[in-house]
Amino acid sequence: MNIKRTLAITKKTFRGIWSDKAALMLLLVTPALSIVVFAFGFGGDVSHVRVAVVNQDQGYQIPPSRVRVSISGAILANLDSKVVEVDEVATEAEGVKLVKSADAYGVIVFPKDFTRNVYEKSLDPSLSLDTTIRVKLDKTNVNVAGVIREAIGDALVGASASMGVEGTATLDTSDAIYGEDATMRDFFLPAIATYILYIETFLMVVQAFVGQRISGSLARLQVTPLRPSEFVVGNAIAYSVLGLMQAAIMLTFSVYVFGIACEGSMLLAFLVIGVLAVMSLSLGMVLSSLARRSEQALASLSIVALPSFLLCGMFWPVEAIPTWLRPLSYVVPNTYAINAARDVMLQGWGIGQIWLELVVLAAFTVFFLALSTVSLGRVKG
Amino acid sequence: MDKGSGLETGATLPRSPTGKRTPMRDVRTEYAAETKNLTMLFGKFKALDKLSLRIQKGIIYGLLGPNGAGKTTAVKILCGLLTPTDGQAYVLGTKVPNRNILPQIGYMPQETALYVELSVHQNMELFGELYGMTSKKITEKEDELLRFVALEKWKHSPVANLSGGMRHRTSLACSMIHEPRLLLLDEPTVGVDPELRSAFWQYFNALRQAGVTIIITTHYMDEAQHCDKIGLVRQGRLIADGTPRQIMKETKTTNLEDAFLALSRGQETS
Numbered sequence: 001m002n003i004k005r006t007l008a009i010t011k012k013t014f015r016g017i018w019s020d021k022a023a024l025m026l027l028l029v030t031p032a033l034s035i036v037v038f039a040f041g042f043g044g045d046v047s048h049v050r051v052a053v054v055n056q057d058q059g060y061q062i063p064p065s066r067v068r069v070s071i072s073g074a075i076l077a078n079l080d081s082k083v084v085e086v087d088e089v090a091t092e093a094e095g096v097k098l099v100k101s102a103d104a105y106g107v108i109v110f111p112k113d114f115t116r117n118v119y120e121k122s123l124d125p126s127l128s129l130d131t132t133i134r135v136k137l138d139k140t141n142v143n144v145a146g147v148i149r150e151a152i153g154d155a156l157v158g159a160s161a162s163m164g165v166e167g168t169a170t171l172d173t174s175d176a177i178y179g180e181d182a183t184m185r186d187f188f189l190p191a192i193a194t195y196i197l198y199i200e201t202f203l204m205v206v207q208a209f210v211g212q213r214i215s216g217s218l219a220r221l222q223v224t225p226l227r228p229s230e231f232v233v234g235n236a237i238a239y240s241v242l243g244l245m246q247a248a249i250m251l252t253f254s255v256y257v258f259g260i261a262c263e264g265s266m267l268l269a270f271l272v273i274g275v276l277a278v279m280s281l282s283l284g285m286v287l288s289s290l291a292r293r294s295e296q297a298l299a300s301l302s303i304v305a306l307p308s309f310l311l312c313g314m315f316w317p318v319e320a321i322p323t324w325l326r327p328l329s330y331v332v333p334n335t336y337a338i339n340a341a342r343d344v345m346l347q348g349w350g351i352g353q354i355w356l357e358l359v360v361l362a363a364f365t366v367f368f369l370a371l372s373t374v375s376l377g378r379v380k381g
Numbered sequence: 382m383d384k385g386s387g388l389e390t391g392a393t394l395p396r397s398p399t400g401k402r403t404p405m406r407d408v409r410t411e412y413a414a415e416t417k418n419l420t421m422l423f424g425k426f427k428a429l430d431k432l433s434l435r436i437q438k439g440i441i442y443g444l445l446g447p448n449g450a451g452k453t454t455a456v457k458i459l460c461g462l463l464t465p466t467d468g469q470a471y472v473l474g475t476k477v478p479n480r481n482i483l484p485q486i487g488y489m490p491q492e493t494a495l496y497v498e499l500s501v502h503q504n505m506e507l508f509g510e511l512y513g514m515t516s517k518k519i520t521e522k523e524d525e526l527l528r529f530v531a532l533e534k535w536k537h538s539p540v541a542n543l544s545g546g547m548r549h550r551t552s553l554a555c556s557m558i559h560e561p562r563l564l565l566l567d568e569p570t571v572g573v574d575p576e577l578r579s580a581f582w583q584y585f586n587a588l589r590q591a592g593v594t595i596i597i598t599t600h601y602m603d604e605a606q607h608c609d610k611i612g613l614v615r616q617g618r619l620i621a622d623g624t625p626r627q628i629m630k631e632t633k634t635t636n637l638e639d640a641f642l643a644l645s646r647g648q649e650t651s
Contacts, residue, residue: 216494223460223488224511225480 026299052095057114072110078155106137140179140346190341191314205284228376243277263348276337282368289375413594419468430617443608451617452598487561497541512559526554
């Protein structure tokens, strides 16, 4: 190996990078930005998870004292408020409804006379009294379900110890509102499939657009009667067909080859992922029409890919992201696609429950297509 | 300095290479292209410096000058691909940029600017369809143009498999498929062998006879002999404009290369 020739290549590469300040900025800013988003967005723990509580326990006045105590109240007070946010409801049906509308991840039910039963059973363990706290969970989100179980378990142990009734009350988490047999793989697949398609479609479009600009064919088309809107929609149709084919292959392999759960309609799951693919290609068109060189277009990938990777709810729920950072999650289109894909595949939801996510994705698509039309109209030569 | 050899409205039109008569509808101006004090800045670099041109209809006009003189910039402004920093440009009587004149313009850029993954036929079909031509018309015109650029055998070959010269010829054919009234050809003869280059000029002459105006940029001074009129450009300025013969006469030279050098020296001293 000739060191001079080798270093000549190194120098040439550095000069190329240095000449494109915009791409260089993106390359240098992105790692810092990603770490900031990761550190604030993740923080290691799931937090601020909403849980419905049905408390039928009226407390108990332990004789001969006149003081009324409530073990259920003590357990709730012991719950780590950073992890679990309690939403008190009157009936179990109401709590389940909250879970089904995605407003809570589980329902905690304290039976009637819970405090009295626990107290009396602590004196006489042979008594057949209901001292079980039933926790019905949405188990499709394996991470969140585990965190709720742990938080209630810790609160129960703490409250029982402070009231001298250790080991009497029990926790039953066997009931599931969704995801009876959900595994980690089932939980992550809809999100991963959605994300992979998002990136692949984006890259496919960026590569094609930048290629046309570099070859000069894009400028040449601008000297024909072709309108920017016709160029954008024409491309969108072609790449949508490719994106939808990729979505179909991905879904078919997941469900029929690897046995990933799909509780809802396969067609609806396909529609969700397909709409995301179309959205992603329209985003790709916007960024490629803005980029002057391939390096800039590819550097924009890191801006598109990393924040959405960390903020879209793939690994931890959006509710667990700090409030100040959460608005960013809602401007990441992937958040809606992953939500909808999980709702259909894991919870078996229908179009009536996920239409809003589809509308948001469609709105993003229209917005990006319009933006790329305007942007291409301005870009000359 | 001189007059072009443009056809007047109502004149008997010779047949174009397609065998069809080319109608001349625009009577608003005698100029196919006109620029007034055209100035173009790229950052601090002045690519065009108050360039004023008048190109009559139905002539072959050569825009000559060394690399970086501003020829391509001028052509891009006439196509509507660039908006000038100052000054105005008119094409077929319409101020550019303007979408309405695009169907009447044929543009061949300096770079190949083709879809290399597509075949010669597919590229020509694409451009034909963009101009709203029927399949029948595209086929007719394509066959004729491929004969002219000697690429009939390569009709179904991907452009990626063609040599540089062949790609250039394909690009030229694409720019002419819709029978434009004004052809803007940016260095069309680069990479073309002498025999084919001669055939190109014969064809350009035939088009001119049919009433098509052709604006050609080139840095080959010898090619300028084929033009009815030429404009010599240096550092974004027009340093001479007229027939090749007139320019040589005025500079007391025997070829355009010497004429250009003489004019350049004159520009430096002034």
